[in-house]
Amino acid sequence: MAMNEAKLLSSEAMVVHLAFLPSAGLGHLNPCLRTAELFLRHGCRVTLITPKPTVSTAESNLIALFCSAFPSHQLTQLDLNLSPLDPTQVNTTDPFWLQFEAIRRSVHLLPPILSSLSPPLSAFIHDVTLISPLLPVTGTLCFPTYICFTSSARMLAFFAHLSVLAARSPGAKPCSFIGDAVEIPGIAPIARSSVPPLLLEPDSLFERIFMEDSPNLTKLSGIFINSFEELEEDALAALNDGRVVPGLPPVVALGPSVPCKFEKASSSKNCSGSIMKWLDEQSAESVVYVCFGNKTETRKEQIKGIANGLIECGYKFLWVVKLKKVDKEEEEELEGVLGNELMRKVEEKGIVVKTWVDQMEIVGHPAVGGFVTHGGWNSLVEAVWHGVPILSWPHNGDQKICSEVVQMCGVGIWAEEWGWGSLETVVNGEEIAKAIKEMMSNVSLRIKAKEMKDAARKAAGIGGSCEVKIKRQIEEWTVEEGS
CATH class of the missing domain: 3.40.50.2000 (Glycogen Phosphorylase B;)
Known part of the structure; x- marks a missing residue:
């Protein structure tokens, strides 16, 4: 009996256990759940931490469908009850950006949730909008941290290179240091007219989050993105060979990520x-x-x-x-x-x-x-x-x-x-x-x-680039746990 229990404990210890923390809006929730689904299909265990309350009923419904699609021994859902946010103290009226900020201000509630998970976490994967406030949390708990980037590799290159531009003009706002075009090594220039408008609006919440988070990308263990080489070969290469930002962690293209079976019931x-x-x-x-x-x-x-x-x-x-x-x-x-x-x-x-x-x-x-x-x-x-x-x-x-x-x-x-x-x-x-x-x-x-x-x-088929990268990532986490 003792030997069987020891084998069971050893088996559980080797299971790759991932925690996911999404953010507001289906444009952020969907990529997170689809990434989680990829790892679930490859035998990983997942804990989904959902900020409550959600902004829309569509988000709540999708989370419920996702959680009902997998057995409880493989997927666990926990709530992160958000601290109240006074909208008058934040420079936005957008309900989704208010939720981004509410989650950022509530991450101090995460340590007891994350540290109590069993088996212990192999990695923590969270939304791109939560980088800076989560670094002190994940640094204390000492497990690899990744972000789920919700846009293109071209956009990631711009987001990452923003820290390089800012370093050249200390104290300046993006509206002043971004010129007629943003020149990023390895990719075609990005015109000022293509830059997100809120980034050029001084003291907007969008500007503050971008400016805080861009220089902290290099402190992550990796970045998961919904893209693939044939679609964005130049941008992915520039990101991963250090041309965009020296020291950027691996950008792992897990695309094309498309709706999973659990999403169909949401229509x-x-x-x-x-x-x-x-x-x-x-x-x-x-x-x-x-x-x-x-x-x-x-x-x-x-x-x-x-x-x-x-x-x-x-x-x-x-x-x-x-x-x-x-x-x-x-x-x-x-x-x-x-x-x-x-x-x-x-x-x-x-x-x-x-x-x-x-x-x-x-x-x-x-x-x-x-x-x-x-x-x-x-x-x-x-x-x-x-x-x-x-x-x-x-x-x-x-x-x-x-x-x-x-x-x-x-x-x-x-x-x-x-x-x-x-x-x-x-x-x-x-x-x-x-x-x-x-x-x-x-x-x-x-x-x-x-x-x-x-x-x-x-890319998404059997033996395609997505499957190869998923298996390689799981193997990396398994080796880290066993060492």
Whole structure:
């Protein structure tokens, strides 16, 4: 009996046990859960620490689905009950950025949670927005720490190189030391106009977090990112050979990361069923899918321009409309924004939905021939996975830098002259229709998208780069535990 118990304890001790701490918004939660799922599929044990309360019901639902998809001996979920945050003390009204800050101010509650886990942790993997406040915590507990980076390798290169630029201008703000273009060794220059607007806004919460966290990237054990060599070969090489920042830890490309089985249940069954039935009735590659993400609200003054552009482009379309920032359930009727006549024309040409949809299922449908997107990295990778040409219309944040990636590798176009969709001039329907026609009729774009799809499938397949890197990382943790 004693011998069996000893074997059991020895076996448990060799299990790779990982803790994951995500942050706010599906754009941050999804990559974290998908990364955790990769390690779970390879036999690791995972503890998911979820900040409570969440910002949106969509986040809560996704966490519940994720936790129900794995047995309790392999996955444990623990709550991190956030300390109250006075919004008047923070320079933002954005609910997601308020949550980022609330989590950053609550990480002092983590040590008793992390130190009590059994078996002991092999590594701690957390969201990119939590680097600086977590370093003292993880340093005390002495286990390897990684971040889950939620954007492209090109964006990571910019984020990392920001510390180099700041060191050349001590005390200066990014709005003053970032010039007309950011020159980063090994990658194409990034224009000032592509830099996240909030980074150029002095004393914004975004600026403060970026400036605090960029120089601390070198103190991490590694960085996991949803990308792959064929998509971002130059940026990944520059990051890993020390050209972007000397001393940067390994950047491990685990992409393409795409929605897992547990995510499919998060879509609205009724809505999804009717959408898929409609798509089944359309010709191959004849439908334009339009969606600006789960967080991006479309300005009411821009809604009519989009509607007119979709009508004028001549293609059938599926348009997911979002009129408010948090959650998908809209209170205002679209007809109230468009008017009866324009709404009638829209419904004659396509389908408009305001509820949650299974985007991966839609983008992967044979009828979908193009994707008009805000340029969120998760959405771009999903389009690449299915070989669907992209028209990117960045609205904020990292979306211009990510749009540059798909433009440079030839799988998408980016209407640069439209500026930031959430901040700048209203784009009229004629311009939108012209850009959609270009996306849908560009043969070279479609060929390149199919080639990148094949590369993505190979990277994520059996024996592909993702599997090789996952196994190598697990082996590294196992060796460290055994030494």
